[in-house]
Amino acid sequence: MNLLKIGIICYPTYGGSGVVATELGKALAKKGHHVHFITYQEPVRLDSFHQNIFYHEVSSLDYPLFHYTPYESALASKIVDVVKFEKLDLLHVHYAIPHASSALMAKQILAEQNIHIPFITTLHGTDITLVGRDPSYLPVVAYSINHSDGITSVSSFLKEDTYRHFSINKHIEVIHNFIDFSRFKKTNKEHFKKAIATHGERVLIHISNFRKVKRVEDVVQMFKSVIKKIPSKLLLVGDGPERTNVEMLCRQLCINEHVRFLGRQDAIEDLLAISDLFVLPSETESFGLAALEAMACEVPVISSDAGGLPEIQIQGITGYMSPVGDIESMATNAISILENEDTLKQFKANAYKQALNFKIENILPKYENYYELVLRTATPEYSI
Numbered sequence: 001m002n003l004l005k006i007g008i009i010c011y012p013t014y015g016g017s018g019v020v021a022t023e024l025g026k027a028l029a030k031k032g033h034h035v036h037f038i039t040y041q042e043p044v045r046l047d048s049f050h051q052n053i054f055y056h057e058v059s060s061l062d063y064p065l066f067h068y069t070p071y072e073s074a075l076a077s078k079i080v081d082v083v084k085f086e087k088l089d090l091l092h093v094h095y096a097i098p099h100a101s102s103a104l105m106a107k108q109i110l111a112e113q114n115i116h117i118p119f120i121t122t123l124h125g126t127d128i129t130l131v132g133r134d135p136s137y138l139p140v141v142a143y144s145i146n147h148s149d150g151i152t153s154v155s156s157f158l159k160e161d162t163y164r165h166f167s168i169n170k171h172i173e174v175i176h177n178f179i180d181f182s183r184f185k186k187t188n189k190e191h192f193k194k195a196i197a198t199h200g201e202r203v204l205i206h207i208s209n210f211r212k213v214k215r216v217e218d219v220v221q222m223f224k225s226v227i228k229k230i231p232s233k234l235l236l237v238g239d240g241p242e243r244t245n246v247e248m249l250c251r252q253l254c255i256n257e258h259v260r261f262l263g264r265q266d267a268i269e270d271l272l273a274i275s276d277l278f279v280l281p282s283e284t285e286s287f288g289l290a291a292l293e294a295m296a297c298e299v300p301v302i303s304s305d306a307g308g309l310p311e312i313q314i315q316g317i318t319g320y321m322s323p324v325g326d327i328e329s330m331a332t333n334a335i336s337i338l339e340n341e342d343t344l345k346q347f348k349a350n351a352y353k354q355a356l357n358f359k360i361e362n363i364l365p366k367y368e369n370y371y372e373l374v375l376r377t378a379t380p381e382y383s384i
Contacts (some may be wrong), residue, residue, distance in 0.1 A: 001368050001369075001371070001372050003031075003032045003033050003034070004033050004034070004089045004090055004371060005033070005034045005036065005086060005087060005088045005089050005090075006025075006028060006033055006034070006035050006036065006088065006089065006090050006091075006092055006371070007036045007038055007079065007082055007083065007086075007088045007090070007091045007092065008021055008022075008024070008025045008035060008036065008037050008038070008091075008092050008093075008094070009037075009038050009039065009075070009079065009091065009092070009093040009094065009099045009102070009103060010022065010037070010039055010043065010093070010094040010095065010099070011039065011094075011095060012037075012039045012040065012041045012042060012043040012044060013044065016124060016125065016177075016287070016289050017094045017095040017122075017124035017125070017127075018043055018044070018045070018094070018095075019045055019289070020094065020122075020124070020154070020177055020178075020289070021043070021092075021094035021122075022037070022043040022044075022045035022046055023045060023178070023180055023360070024092075024178075024364070024367065025037060025053065026045070026046070026050065026053065027180075027360050027364050028364070028367075028368075029050045029052035029053045030050070030052075031364070031368075032052065033052065034052050034054070034086075035052060035053050035054070036054045036055075036056060036082055036086055036088060037053070037054070037055045037056065038056045038058060038075070038078055038079055038082055039057075039058060040057065040058045040059075040060075040071065040075075041057065042055050042057075054086070056078060056081075056082050058071070058074050058075050058078045059074065060074040061074070071098065072098040072101060072102050072105075073102075073105075075098070075099070075102040076102040076103075076105040076106045076109070077106075079091065079102060079103060079106035080106045080109050080110055083106065083110055083115065083117050084110070084113075084115065088117060089117075089375065090117070090118055090119070090120070090371055090374065090375060091103050091106075091107075091117055091118070091119035091120070092119070092120045092122065092371075093119060093120070093121050093122070094122045094124060095122075095123075095124050095127045096121055096123060096127040096128065096141050096144060096145060097127050097137055097141060099121070100119075100121040100141070100144035100145060100148060101140050101141075101143075101144040103119040103121070103144075103148075104119070104143075104144050104147050104148075107119060116378075118149035118150070118374050118375060118378035119148055119149055119150075120148060120149060120150035120151070120152065120370070120371070120374055121144070121145055121148040121150070121151050121152075122151075122152045122153070122154070122175075123145075123151065123152070123153040123154070123158055123159075123162060123172070124154055124158075124286060124287075125154070125158065125285075125286030125287070126286075127141070128141075128153075128158060128161060128162050128165070128166070128286075138166070141166065142166045142167055142168065145162075145166065145168055145170070146167075146168060146169055146170055148170070149374050149377075149378040149379070150173065150370060150373070150374040150378075151168075151170055151171070151172045151173065152172065152173045152174070152175045152367075152370065153172050153173075153174055153175075154174075154175070154176060154177045154286060154287040154308070155174065155176065155177075155286055155287045155307070155308030155311050156174050156308070156311060157286065157307045157308040157310075157311065158286045158287070158307075158308060159172045159174050161286075173370055175363065175366045175367060175370065176287070176311065176358060176363060177287050177289050177292065177358065177363075178358050178359065178360040178362070178363035178364070179292055179293060179296045179355055179358050179359055179360065180359075180360050181296060181356075181359050181360075183269055184269050184272070184293050184296040184297055185269070185296065185297060186273060186297050186298040186352070187269070187270070187273045188273075189270055189273040189274050190274075192270065192273075192274050193274035196233055196235070196260065196274060197233050197274075199231065200231075201230075201231040201232050201233050201258075202230055202231070202232040202233070202276045202277065202338045203232070203233050203234075203235060203274055203275045203276050203277075204223060204226065204232055204233070204234045204235070204275065204276065204277045204278075204279055204334070205234070205235040205236075205237065205271060205272065205275040205277070205278055205279070205294070205299070206219045206234070206235070206236055206237065206238075206278070206279045206280065207237040207238055207268060207271075207278075207290050207294075208237075208238045208240070208280075208282075208290065209238055209239070209240040210238050210239055210240030210241060210242045210243045210246065211240050211241060211242060212241075212242060212283075213282060213283045213284060214240075214242070214280075214281075214282050214283075215281045215282060215283055215304075215324070215325070216236070216242055216243075216246045217242070217245065217246055217249055218281040218325065218327050218330070219234070219236070219279045219281060220234070220246060220249050220250055220253065220255070220259070221249075221253075221327045222279065222281070222302075222327050222330045222331045222334065223255065223258075223259070223279075224253050224255055225327070225328070225331035225335075226331055226334050226335055226338070227255060227258055229335050229339065230335060230338050230339055232258065232338070233258055233259075233260065234255075234258060234259045234260070235260050235262055235271060235275065236259060236260065236261050236262065237262045237263075237264075237265050237268060237271060238263070238264060238265075239263050239264050243261070246261075247261065268293070269293070269297060272293065272294050272297035272299055273297055275294070275297075275299050276299065276338060276344060277299065277300060277301075277302060277319075277334055277337060277338060278290075278291060278294035278295075278299045278300070278301045278302070278319075279301075279302050279303070279330070279334070280301060280302070280303040280304070280309070281302075281303065281304050281322075281324070281325075281327075281330060282303070282304055282306055282307070282309075282324075283304070283306060283324055284306045284307045285303075285304075285306055285307040285308055285309050286307055286308055287307075287308040287311070287312070288303070288307070288308055288309045288311075288312050288313075291303060291309065291312055291313070292312050292355055292358055294351070295312070295318060295351035295352065295354060295355040296352065296355040296358075297352075298348040298349070298351060298352045299348065299351060300318055300319040300337055300344075300347035300348060300350070300351045301313060301318060301319035301351065302319055302320055302322075302330050302333055302334045302337075303319065303320075303321050303322075304321065304322060304323065304324045304325075304326075305321040305322065305323060305324070306324055309321060312354070312358075313354075314350070314354055317347075317350045317354070318347065318350050318351040318354045319333075319337070319347065319351065320333035320334075320336075320337075
């Protein structure tokens with residue numbers, strides 16, 4: 001395809017949408033596209049210089065009249081500025097709120113100046129399944145999605161959930177999340193593992209933002225059953241509102257000496273390298289990127305069957321899925337994998353093989369093809 005100038009609008013934090021948007025931008029830049037990130041601070045995953053990557057900071061006026069800074073207006077203005085002076089071909093906004101409405105506003109402003117800029121909205125999860133359904137946002141979210149020139153979602157589950165809860169009259173293209181295997185891969189960290197599991201215990205790991213929807217207490221309850229059968233250690237990675245409750249539960253169950261709270265970690269691939277099993281009992285997952293990252297590092301997954309997880313997992317092959325809240329089933333399945341070395345090795349190999357289907361080299365062309373489609377079919381001007 002022709003090389004493009006692409007504007008990417010995303011949250012710059014550790015959240016899944018920001019990570020995916022940044023990694024996508026980096027991969028596009030390596031292919032020769034010029035990628036312009038437009039957000040309020042440099043994305044955390046922009047950790048190295050590349051000649052084809054540009055960053056444009058959105059600054060908001062700090063004025064006493066504003067109880068809340070009007071970021072949406074500031075973002076729209078910045079988009080207009082970057083499109084005009086960098087001559088962008090396309091905008092790709094990640095996470096609908098407020099990025100889709102800001103892109104739509106910018107498009108309308110530019111149309112009055114005879115500049116046409118198509119934009120694609122990628123739906124990532126809570127912008128649809130949680131926040132977007134709130135009456136405070138729902139009409140604007142639906143309107144902005146319907147007036148996007150292209151719409152993608154990270155899973156078929158999220159696509160159907162969007163149609164179910166919003167009046168969307170346009171096609172939604174499913175393009176799954178991806179893995180960069182140059183980062184997420186099995187590495188030899190045996191010295192590190194011996195420091196955690198000094199007597200050769202199995203290592204289970206959970207990574208999340210410790211919100212209620214992640215059901216971290218289920219991880220602890222499941223681990224209590226596992227440790228009765230198999231000597232194990234549990235690594236809890238991340239932080240959030242439920243952490244204190246989880247710590248108290250570990251003490252109540254008298255298993256705290258076998259559990260390590262590691263807080264937020266950047267190099268999670270090093271922790272996955274020493275893990276034998278990844279646990280994700282979430283109430284809902286729009287995709288399950290954390291589980292896929294684990295599988296890329298040859299770690300089988302015990303999870304719920306919620307949301308997009310069945311699009312990643314293969315039941316009884318890469319791990320096991322159970323109904324949400326079925327702690328007993330999850331514990332039984334975990335023990336069945338961990339109690340036999342040959343079984344564990346097979347599940348690890350299966351997890352890695354399945355993860356290969358989601359390597360970035362497979363997913364990136366799907367985005368490039370979709371960009372070309374949108375550029376061919378987008379309406380040349382917007383009627384107000």
